[in-house]
Amino acid sequence: MQCQQCDKQAMFHITELEAGEVRELHLCEDHARVYLNQAEADSQQEDSDTEGGPLGVGQTAKELSEIDQLVCDMCGITFFEFRNQGRLGCPNDYVQFENELEPLIANIHGEVEHRGRRPNRQKQKTVGGEVLPESTEELTRVIGMRKDIRNAVEGEDYERAGKLRDEIQKILHKWHAEQSGN
Amino acid sequence: MKFEVLNTSVGEWLKGTGPESDIVMSSRVRLARNLAHYPFVSRASETERSEIEDFLHSHLTKTSVGSRLEYTNLGGLEDLDRQFLVERQLISREHADATGARGVAIDPAEQISLMINEEDHLRIQCIHSGLDLEAVWEQIRGVDEEIEAVVPYAFHQRWGYLTACPTNVGTGIRVSVMLHLPALVITRQIDKVFRSLHKISLAVRGLYGEGSQAFGDFYQISNQITLGRTEGELIAQVADVVPVLIDYERRAREFLLQETEQNVHDQVSRAFGILRTAQTISAEETMQLLSRVRMGVLLGLVDDLHVSDVNKLLVRTQPAHLQKMKGVDLDTKDRNIERARFLRSYFESGSPDDN
Ligand SMILES: [Zn+2]
Numbered sequence: 001m002q003c004q005q006c007d008k009q010a011m012f013h014i015t016e017l018e019a020g021e022v023r024e025l026h027l028c029e030d031h032a033r034v035y036l037n038q039a040e041a042d043s044q045q046e047d048s049d050t051e052g053g054p055l056g057v058g059q060t061a062k063e064l065s066e067i068d069q070l071v072c073d074m075c076g077i078t079f080f081e082f083r084n085q086g087r088l089g090c091p092n093d094y095v096q097f098e099n100e101l102e103p104l105i106a107n108i109h110g111e112v113e114h115r116g117r118r119p120n121r122q123k124q125k126t127v128g129g130e131v132l133p134e135s136t137e138e139l140t141r142v143i144g145m146r147k148d149i150r151n152a153v154e155g156e157d158y159e160r161a162g163k164l165r166d167e168i169q170k171i172l173h174k175w176h177a178e179q180s181g182n
Numbered sequence: 183m184k185f186e187v188l189n190t191s192v193g194e195w196l197k198g199t200g201p202e203s204d205i206v207m208s209s210r211v212r213l214a215r216n217l218a219h220y221p222f223v224s225r226a227s228e229t230e231r232s233e234i235e236d237f238l239h240s241h242l243t244k245t246s247v248g249s250r251l252e253y254t255n256l257g258g259l260e261d262l263d264r265q266f267l268v269e270r271q272l273i274s275r276e277h278a279d280a281t282g283a284r285g286v287a288i289d290p291a292e293q294i295s296l297m298i299n300e301e302d303h304l305r306i307q308c309i310h311s312g313l314d315l316e317a318v319w320e321q322i323r324g325v326d327e328e329i330e331a332v333v334p335y336a337f338h339q340r341w342g343y344l345t346a347c348p349t350n351v352g353t354g355i356r357v358s359v360m361l362h363l364p365a366l367v368i369t370r371q372i373d374k375v376f377r378s379l380h381k382i383s384l385a386v387r388g389l390y391g392e393g394s395q396a397f398g399d400f401y402q403i404s405n406q407i408t409l410g411r412t413e414g415e416l417i418a419q420v421a422d423v424v425p426v427l428i429d430y431e432r433r434a435r436e437f438l439l440q441e442t443e444q445n446v447h448d449q450v451s452r453a454f455g456i457l458r459t460a461q462t463i464s465a466e467e468t469m470q471l472l473s474r475v476r477m478g479v480l481l482g483l484v485d486d487l488h489v490s491d492v493n494k495l496l497v498r499t500q501p502a503h504l505q506k507m508k509g510v511d512l513d514t515k516d517r518n519i520e521r522a523r524f525l526r527s528y529f530e531s532g533s534p535d536d537n
């Protein structure tokens with residue numbers, strides 16, 4: 001995708017909430033920096049004008065900056081990074097940032113509840129014949145566990161790393177999600 | 183090899199067949215899907231991206247649809263070959279330009295393509311010539327269900343299928359119809375028509391060319407929202423507006439014929455004349471002129487030329503196609519000369535080196 005201000009490749013995908021409107025920006029690194037500096041200056045301006053008046057969707061500047069610091073336990077993305085890139089980090093973000101994403105999603109879609117197709121879990125029983133749950137949150141936990149393994153190995157706690165690997169294997173097996181050659 | 187084979191065919195979206203194909207170029211549905219046990223593409227490490235590609239590649243070959251598709255590792259391709267796939271609408275421009283592990287599986291008929299590690303882990307696309315959304319949906323749903331039986335898609339009870347960008351969450355569906363609307367452009371009604379579409383939350387964009395500015399008379403209509411409605415409702419939202427646009431365009435074409443036949447005939451003939459005689463010509467100008475000629479053919483103002491010829495030329499005069507045909511890399515200036523040469527010889531001898 002091309003930068004909206006020049007011919008360079010757009011590296012930053014910014015989702016802005018303005019007066020309840022969602023606006024998407026696609027900018028190259030240089031133009032993104034210019035834009036973000038400008039936006040920061042504007043919001044500081046606005047701050048002092050309205051003394052914490054509503055910004056975005058019914059949230060004060062203070063609330064927004066607190067929201068920005070939220071971190072996903074699985075992939076480690078902050079809400080601030082998401083707002084800057086316009087892209088989420090992992091499936092868990094929809095669970096962990098559910099309350100913060102809701103107004104944004106309501107703005108985009110005008111709805112906050114999926115009504116389309118759903119996975120047919122009757123076809124996807126576990127090896128033991130158990131029916132898998134509809135939501136895949138359990139499987140997404142693996143993302144955080146892989147991070148824990150890296151930390152354990154770094155701290156030379158190989159026993160913990162091994163335990164985590166077994167646990168991951170168990171979850172992947174249950175969901176038929178093992179990495180496989182053919 | 184394979185890409186040489188592709189080069190002699192035209193691909194599904196420009197076949198020029200199917201219902202309403204005088205105005206509707208193609209119908210397309212795309213589904214965005216992600217694995218539950220990996221970060222989304224933009225957050226995944228190099229290693230994770232490779233694992234995602236391996237996982238999807240190996241699991242796809244277990245499905246009957248996957249085993250029929252040809253898999254291509256995009257990282258291992260030349261720029262020119264990636265560009266070639268973009269021109270055939272088998273991968274997106276973003277997918278071509280990205281870096282890191284990524285691939286695409288394409289069926290021989292070029293109706294189905296599975297993009298791996300695009301913005302989402304998996305993007306399933308199905309495209310048919312003409313207005314054929316129902317059949318496209320049936321086909322893509324079959325593919326999606328087959329893959330879902332062996333691949334754990336990230337799903338949430340409330341949010342539906344989880345996607346990297348919240349604009350795609352829920353159904354993950356994008357329904358698009360590509361229309362050729364030259365008469366609405368000439369009669370200056372196109373803006374008015376599209377403003378009314380925005381009101382019912384449909385997106386419109388022009389077909390993008392080499393310089394990525396919108397040009398020509400080709401427009402794509404698609405749904406904007408993906409959450410809170412069923413796939414059927416979202417398809418209907420697009421499908422319902424298409425007959426209206428077709429009707430507007432037909433009326434505008436009739437109006438042009440009745441009120442300004444000489445003028446239109448003159449424009450079409452001049453466009454045809456330039457295409458047959460130019461010594462150097464850009465991709466943009468070619469597309470604009472081909473658009474006029476295409477309308478001329480459909481209005482009976484051009485003899486000895488079929489819509490399918492024009493459609494074929496629309497894709498084969500694009501940069502990567504020209505270079506693949508010539509067998510060498512060409513800069514813009516040389517491409518323009520080669521394009522003009524190709525067009526002249528095409529019109530002189532009927533259809534050279536054709537299937
Ligand atoms: Zn720029």
Ligand SMILES: [Zn+2]
Pocket residue numbers: 072073074075076077089090091092093
């Ligand atoms: Zn996350």
